[in-house]
Amino acid sequence: MNIGRKHLPHEVPPEISSSPELEVFFITICCLPRGVNQLACENAWQVIDETLRHREALGEIQVGMALAMPDHLHGLFSFPGGEMGKRISSMKEWVAKKAEVRWQRDFFDHRIRSWESGAEKAEYIRMNPVRAGLVAQTEDWPFQR
Numbered sequence: 466m467n468i469g470r471k472h473l474p475h476e477v478p479p480e481i482s483s484s485p486e487l488e489v490f491f492i493t494i495c496c497l498p499r500g501v502n503q504l505a506c507e508n509a510w511q512v513i514d515e516t517l518r519h520r521e522a523l524g525e526i527q528v529g530m531a532l533a534m535p536d537h538l539h540g541l542f543s544f545p546g547g548e549m550g551k552r553i554s555s556m557k558e559w560v561a562k563k564a565e566v567r568w569q570r571d572f573f574d575h576r577i578r579s580w581e582s583g584a585e586k587a588e589y590i591r592m593n594p595v596r597a598g599l600v601a602q603t604e605d606w607p608f609q610r
Contacts, residue, residue, distance in 0.1 A: 487543065488543060488544075488576055488577070489529060489541055489542070489543050489576075489577040489583060490541070490542055490543070490544070490549065490574045490575065490576055490577065491539070491540075491541055491574070491575040491577060491586040491590075492538075492539070492540045492541075492542050492553065492572055492573070492574050493537055493538070493539055493572065493573040493574075494537060494538045494553065494557065494568060494569075494572040494573075495536065495537040495568070495569040495572075495573075496536045496537060496566060496567060496568060496569065497567045497568060497569045498536075498567075499536050499537075499569075500536060501535070501536060502535035502536065503535070503536060503564075503565075503566045503567065504533040504534065504535060504536065504537070504538060504566065504608065505533055505534060505535040505599075505608050508564055509533065509560070509564040509566055510533050510607070510608045512559075512560050512563045512564040513531070513533055513538065513560055513564075514531075514610060516556055516559050516560060516563075517531055517556070517610075520552065520556065524545055524546075525544070525545070525546075525552050526542055526543070526544055526545075526552055526556075527542065527543040527544075527545065528540060528541075528542055528610070529541035529542065529543070529583075529587070530587060530590060530591075530609070530610065531609065531610055532590050532591070532593060532594070532606070532608065532609040532610075533608040533609070534593055534594065534597065534599075534608075535599075539589075539590045539593060540590070541577070541583065541586060541587060541590070549574065553572055557572075590609075591603040591609075594606040594608075
């Protein structure tokens with residue numbers, strides 16, 4: 466018996482969406498081990514922000530928002546041309562090398578199906594540091610864009 470996490474596909478099947486490059490995904494990428502601050506520090510955030518901006522300029526990703534918590538990263542992203550798994554893997558590899566971040570294998574994704582769902586996920590992301598007791602107001606959290 467094989468015990469452990471399944472490897473789930475992250476690409477949107479073509480029969481579900483006529484424009485997969487326009488799909489928005491709520492993405493969560495977790496560090497290893499959990500509970501250790503690897504991301505909510507100036508150096509790691511700078512590397513994350515720089516790689517997101519670079520990949521946006523290349524047209525690989527569109528960032529609706531991104532927020533680093535101490536041990537995980539949340540974002541609302543689109544992937545023009547598809548290849549979500551490959552692009553996130555590449556981003557994780559770069560951040561790992563430049564900021565010495567250890568990531569868990571894979572990531573979690575949820576396709577946004579409506580404007581209301583997107584607004585709920587954006588609010589969830591913004592409120593994450595408040596719920597964790599790290600800041601009193603969302604705008605006080607420095608590791609977001």
